[in-house]
Amino acid sequence: MFCSIDFLRGLLRGSVLQPYVSLIKSSPPPSRLRVFCLLLHRMRILCVLSPLKVGFLHLSLLVSRNTGMLLKRSHFHGVALGILIASCAFIAIRWYRSRFHLQRYADENSITTLPIRTNGINTSIDYSASLSSSITTNGLQHPAKNVQQSWWNQHSKDLFASASSIPRYSYKDIQKSTQNFTTILGQGSFGPVYKATLPTNDVLAVKVLASNSRQGEKEFQTEVLLLGRLHHRNLVNLVGYCVDKGQHMLIYEYTSNGSLENLLYCEGERVLSWEERLQIALDVSHGIEYLHEGAVPSVLHRDLKSANILLDQSMRAKVADFGLSKEEVFDGRKSGLKGTYGYIDPEYMSTNRFTKKSDVYSFGIIIFELITAIHPQQNLMEYVNLAAMNSDGVDEILDKQLVGRCNLKEVRLLASIAYRCLHKSPRKRPSIGDVSQAISKIRKRHLTKEETMTMSFTGDLSKVVKQIEHQQVELSNIISTRESV
Numbered sequence: 001m002f003c004s005i006d007f008l009r010g011l012l013r014g015s016v017l018q019p020y021v022s023l024i025k026s027s028p029p030p031s032r033l034r035v036f037c038l039l040l041h042r043m044r045i046l047c048v049l050s051p052l053k054v055g056f057l058h059l060s061l062l063v064s065r066n067t068g069m070l071l072k073r074s075h076f077h078g079v080a081l082g083i084l085i086a087s088c089a090f091i092a093i094r095w096y097r098s099r100f101h102l103q104r105y106a107d108e109n110s111i112t113t114l115p116i117r118t119n120g121i122n123t124s125i126d127y128s129a130s131l132s133s134s135i136t137t138n139g140l141q142h143p144a145k146n147v148q149q150s151w152w153n154q155h156s157k158d159l160f161a162s163a164s165s166i167p168r169y170s171y172k173d174i175q176k177s178t179q180n181f182t183t184i185l186g187q188g189s190f191g192p193v194y195k196a197t198l199p200t201n202d203v204l205a206v207k208v209l210a211s212n213s214r215q216g217e218k219e220f221q222t223e224v225l226l227l228g229r230l231h232h233r234n235l236v237n238l239v240g241y242c243v244d245k246g247q248h249m250l251i252y253e254y255t256s257n258g259s260l261e262n263l264l265y266c267e268g269e270r271v272l273s274w275e276e277r278l279q280i281a282l283d284v285s286h287g288i289e290y291l292h293e294g295a296v297p298s299v300l301h302r303d304l305k306s307a308n309i310l311l312d313q314s315m316r317a318k319v320a321d322f323g324l325s326k327e328e329v330f331d332g333r334k335s336g337l338k339g340t341y342g343y344i345d346p347e348y349m350s351t352n353r354f355t356k357k358s359d360v361y362s363f364g365i366i367i368f369e370l371i372t373a374i375h376p377q378q379n380l381m382e383y384v385n386l387a388a389m390n391s392d393g394v395d396e397i398l399d400k401q402l403v404g405r406c407n408l409k410e411v412r413l414l415a416s417i418a419y420r421c422l423h424k425s426p427r428k429r430p431s432i433g434d435v436s437q438a439i440s441k442i443r444k445r446h447l448t449k450e451e452t453m454t455m456s457f458t459g460d461l462s463k464v465v466k467q468i469e470h471q472q473v474e475l476s477n478i479i480s481t482r483e484s485v
């Protein structure tokens with residue numbers, strides 16, 4: 001035994017473990033085993049803790065430094081013990097690493113990929129939100145939720161049992177609030193969307209998922225749980241759900257001004273001012289920033305497009321359809337790609353790897369839609385590439401509704417951000433956080449300019465008023481002198 005301890009001491013000379021060996025030697029036999037166990041434990045920690053290999057490397061170095069000398073002393077038992085310890089350390093590292101990888105793999109699979117039906121087709125979805133995330137929601141963030149909850153409590157308390165913090169509604173209540181599903185707002189790839197008016201006069205949007213789903217209730221509830229945790233003022237937040245009578249419905253806050261796509265391309269819609277477009281770009285960037293950088297773990301949208309940007313009553317933009325499975329792009333054959341033509345990152349098309357920068361690319365396209373009002377499926381990129389040939393090329397493709405009604409310097413600045421988002425190499429595209437900051441600067445610049453203009457206008461106005469007052473006084477003086485004459 002002492003042979004072995006000598007060997008160990010020699011082996012671990014100069015290491016943080018050396019005191020343990022000395023302790024083994026000096027301890028009385030009953031404590032010796034405990035100290036030895038402590039040593040083994042310490043070695044495991046050294047080997048396992050980050051950086052993983054440091055401990056093992058440390059051990060190997062000591063072995064190589066000291067083994068030759070020790071072997072010369074023919075400490076056979078010591079060698080055996082040394083090999084045993086090194087093997088233990090090695091096995092511990094392997095065990096830890098395999099457990100770590102398995103855990104990560106399991107997390108990624110259980111959290112980020114869930115089966116979901118889209119119009120009856122079973123596909124998988126990328127969810128990046130995890131059940132264990134630290135995102136919290138509170139009543140202040142969701143005033144509508146509180147109102148709905150109290151409404152719900154009055155009506156169907158017994159069915160309120162929910163897997164998430166999101167209220168669960170009964171089919172009957174939805175039926176009533178949508179006037180028996182007659183208030184259709186539109187039809188998406190998941191199914192129809194209805195306007196629902198609660199007895200409290202709160203208005204919501206109910207997305208009825210196609211009923212030929214094979215998605216189980218549990219999966220749907222997991223989906224609700226994941227979506228329900230994401231809340232931001234620039235997202236169309238999920239505020240409820242319904243699993244009843246074989247129907248699955250997602251209930252969202254209602255946005256009354258339709259989609260950006262409608263506003264930009266539908267005739268008869270109001271024209272968006274430059275200021276509104278700047279604000280929309282900023283709002284959308286904040287929504288995406290929350291998904292990419294605020295949510296833990298981050299969420300990739302995967303289908304950013306003007307149709308998925310909805311506007312509320314104050315024309316503030318909200319990103320919709322995040323977290324849901326996306327339809328495969330269909331061009332006569334299955335492409336394997338998800339998203340919408342015109343918005344898909346070319347790098348994703350060639351590598352089949354979707355990243356945050358692919359969302360940034362789609363956002364670059366949306367910015368150019370705001371500037372030009374040209375639809376991406378109507379050769380937007382060709383115009384954009386042509387405009388890139390000279391510094392003020394973007395002036396040529398500016399939406400004609402904006403000509404003479406916006407500051408061209410601001411337009412060029414916004415376009416330069418969009419060009420960066422569309423960079424061929426994803427690595428060279430900015431992060432959405434950087435994009436938000438850059439847009440925010442343009443907006444501030446815009447506001448400061450407007451303020452100075454208003455101030456100088458007010459200044460000019462007061463000068464004119466003073467002049468008029470002065471002239472009036474002079475006039476009355478002249479009149480009174482004439483009268484006295």
Ligand SMILES: Nc1ncnc2c1ncn2[C@@H]1O[C@H](COP(=O)(O)OP(=O)(O)OP(=O)(O)O)[C@@H](O)[C@H]1O
Binds near residue numbers: 190307
């Ligand atoms: N929260 C909402 N408030 C008001 N209208 C909404 C809301 N959500 C969706 N809509 C409207 O319902 C229609 C269908 O929306 P949905 O999100 O299902 O499909 P989409 O985004 O148009 O298409 P896709 O599902 O292919 O992305 C759209 O016209 C949209 O304007």
